Amino acid sequence: MADLAVDVSDLGKRYRVGIGADYTTLREHMSTVFRSRRAARDDGEPRDLWALQDVSFSMVQGDVLGIIGRNGAGKSTLLKILARITEPTTGSARIHGRLASLLEVGTGFHEDLTGRENVFLNGVVLGMSRREVQVRFDEIVEFSGVSRFLDMPIKRYSSGMKLRLAFAVAAHLDTEVVVVDEVLAVGDSEFQRRCLGKMSDLQRSGRTVLFVSHDLGTVAQLCPRTIWLAAGKIHADGPTEEVIGAYQQSFGAPEIAARLGRAGGGPVRLDSVRLVTSDGAGLEQLRRGDPFTIELCFTNDETVIGLDVGIYLEDSRGVRPLDEGLSEVVGLDIDLSAPGPHKLLLDVPAPLAAKEYVVGVWLGTSTEDFFDEPALRFEIKPALEDSRDAIGKSRVLHGTGRWRVMSP
Amino acid sequence: MQGKPSAPPEPVSPAEPEPEPVGGRTPGGEPARDDPRTAWVVNRAPTARWQGVDLAEAWRYRELAYMLALRTFKLRYRQTFFGIAWALLQPLVALAIFAVIFGRFAKLPADGIPYAVFVFPALCIWTYVSTAVSAAALELVSHQELVTKVYFPRVLAPVSALLPGVVDLVISLSLAGVLMAATGVAPGPAILLLPMWILLSCLVAFGSGLWLAALNVRYRDVRHALPFLLQTWFFVSPVVYSSSLIEDGWLRALFSLNPMAAIIDGLRWSLLDAPAPPVYDLISGAVTILLVVTGLVYFRSSERKFADVI
Numbered sequence: 001m002a003d004l005a006v007d008v009s010d011l012g013k014r015y016r017v018g019i020g021a022d023y024t025t026l027r028e029h030m031s032t033v034f035r036s037r038r039a040a041r042d043d044g045e046p047r048d049l050w051a052l053q054d055v056s057f058s059m060v061q062g063d064v065l066g067i068i069g070r071n072g073a074g075k076s077t078l079l080k081i082l083a084r085i086t087e088p089t090t091g092s093a094r095i096h097g098r099l100a101s102l103l104e105v106g107t108g109f110h111e112d113l114t115g116r117e118n119v120f121l122n123g124v125v126l127g128m129s130r131r132e133v134q135v136r137f138d139e140i141v142e143f144s145g146v147s148r149f150l151d152m153p154i155k156r157y158s159s160g161m162k163l164r165l166a167f168a169v170a171a172h173l174d175t176e177v178v179v180v181d182e183v184l185a186v187g188d189s190e191f192q193r194r195c196l197g198k199m200s201d202l203q204r205s206g207r208t209v210l211f212v213s214h215d216l217g218t219v220a221q222l223c224p225r226t227i228w229l230a231a232g233k234i235h236a237d238g239p240t241e242e243v244i245g246a247y248q249q250s251f252g253a254p255e256i257a258a259r260l261g262r263a264g265g266g267p268v269r270l271d272s273v274r275l276v277t278s279d280g281a282g283l284e285q286l287r288r289g290d291p292f293t294i295e296l297c298f299t300n301d302e303t304v305i306g307l308d309v310g311i312y313l314e315d316s317r318g319v320r321p322l323d324e325g326l327s328e329v330v331g332l333d334i335d336l337s338a339p340g341p342h343k344l345l346l347d348v349p350a351p352l353a354a355k356e357y358v359v360g361v362w363l364g365t366s367t368e369d370f371f372d373e374p375a376l377r378f379e380i381k382p383a384l385e386d387s388r389d390a391i392g393k394s395r396v397l398h399g400t401g402r403w404r405v406m407s408p
Numbered sequence: 409m410q411g412k413p414s415a416p417p418e419p420v421s422p423a424e425p426e427p428e429p430v431g432g433r434t435p436g437g438e439p440a441r442d443d444p445r446t447a448w449v450v451n452r453a454p455t456a457r458w459q460g461v462d463l464a465e466a467w468r469y470r471e472l473a474y475m476l477a478l479r480t481f482k483l484r485y486r487q488t489f490f491g492i493a494w495a496l497l498q499p500l501v502a503l504a505i506f507a508v509i510f511g512r513f514a515k516l517p518a519d520g521i522p523y524a525v526f527v528f529p530a531l532c533i534w535t536y537v538s539t540a541v542s543a544a545a546l547e548l549v550s551h552q553e554l555v556t557k558v559y560f561p562r563v564l565a566p567v568s569a570l571l572p573g574v575v576d577l578v579i580s581l582s583l584a585g586v587l588m589a590a591t592g593v594a595p596g597p598a599i600l601l602l603p604m605w606i607l608l609s610c611l612v613a614f615g616s617g618l619w620l621a622a623l624n625v626r627y628r629d630v631r632h633a634l635p636f637l638l639q640t641w642f643f644v645s646p647v648v649y650s651s652s653l654i655e656d657g658w659l660r661a662l663f664s665l666n667p668m669a670a671i672i673d674g675l676r677w678s679l680l681d682a683p684a685p686p687v688y689d690l691i692s693g694a695v696t697i698l699l700v701v702t703g704l705v706y707f708r709s710s711e712r713k714f715a716d717v718i
Binding site (some may be wrong): 012015080081082083084085086087088089090091092093094095096098099101107108110112113120121123126127130167176284298330 | 445446447448449450451452453454460471472475476478479486487498553554555556557558559560584713715716
């Protein structure tokens, strides 16, 4: 155990979500103090929320660990405890050496400072010394690709430039343990490719990496081992393929209704996701080569401007043969100026390999996510005439889906 | 914290040049005992035991305080017309008003020194303390993003708020020197103690800033109480009047509970050769120390919850 890098034992984090938890003015605090102690306790206790409970795991130096789980499963709480931003209620987390987390991309950036000034500020905020930033400055700038605008306040940058600069700083931290949270999902594909390359570099250089993502494909690609968090506890911990497989199994049909029920966080709610034929009839069974259509019903409670919809198909290895965004289609808009139900269809044209898939749905705007989770699991069975080796053949179909907006 | 007997070799990416060794390494290349690269960092559930301020850690993070202060300083006068001249304009305008109202109309005594010269240094140091206190009080909340996303010794937030004002203070005190030269007021040997009064004023701002910053995380009442608090503090401090106006006895002792009393008396003594601070000002000094110590204790005891509550 000489080269243990991360040692988490019995970790628990309780948030109080009841009386006395959220008072922000003195008067409110006073009023809780003057309640009888006993009454306060009786009211308060049932509202404890354990964001994490009994979480134990360890990593040796050079380990790359994926962490998956639904929204609210405790992933960010775990990261926050590892990064010492918040303290646990029980147990302990020990890190050998320094930890940098890429969930802090752009922290400390100030719009009125120039790119150069922000690189130094951000680097120091993330735990580098000014000298370390100086040493790596050229590398950082080159990676970000914004060298021409270095002496311009970043309020004049595009959001993509800001992000690239921020990621470049974070990616050049020289710490022993690195935590990556979902940041790779941003930027254009060229930049994403470079980020992934950087991740592999980290891995090769023997850094200990914790990688948190909804993108199971990237997890499968980068991490040999994965932990699945569910309701604050470790639900599974083992080889990535097994854990991801089990995770996807959990999105079985019976669960969908229940899961969609909790999708009401924002002004847009997902009502249903179905597989239908191109003219909208229900589908019982799918054979390889059958064209099919994904039908999405959702409701907005208030006016939403700039809603975008994404649909992807993902197999058990995390590969996405189809990944479509509504905004990529010119001239197709949904009118969400008044509350009401909406229906969207996505025709999936070409043959997919015969296996199990998960339909993931994203609803959101450029600034906000309303829904971003796997929503439906289905299986494509081999076509009757398929030979054994034709079964697994499929093509990457990005951009071939056809969107249709229907009046519900 | 558990130490490890020997450090494993530093992993170095072939693609990246090894960064120059920075703080924490001894010249021989052996990791120092408290090298953050090889030390265990522990985040465990709180125990009842009081934990002191980790000065070594705060020192390791000193550049963060510096960078935050630098950011505030750079931003303060960016895109302004008068720029750094604001550091002079603010106390000068206040001086003009006070000189007319208190010096001309109310004819407040000024220990035999021209009223404007008598008031200006006190006004400078008061401006510094009040700006630093409100900056320190609001620092954590205005940098919420930092508190909820990165770890750093939280105490550095109020520390960083103390720094930018020092530049303004030095500039405005130089103007005080010009005023003195113009009116023929010369300092005595006590001028050597000038840095001490500035340091003391930093401590006062630090102590009150710690209290208010920690309170403000929890109770946003602080933001609203602050202007009122500072205004009251201004009038109980001998800025526009001389502390010799208060007669000796219990009233004077009460008056000296204000940590600013000693600082202003001392500053006038150093700069204007006014009478030396009276014994009562020892009370002032003691209150300053008490303020800093209790401030640290309160801040430490609440800082672990900052990220959850803020």
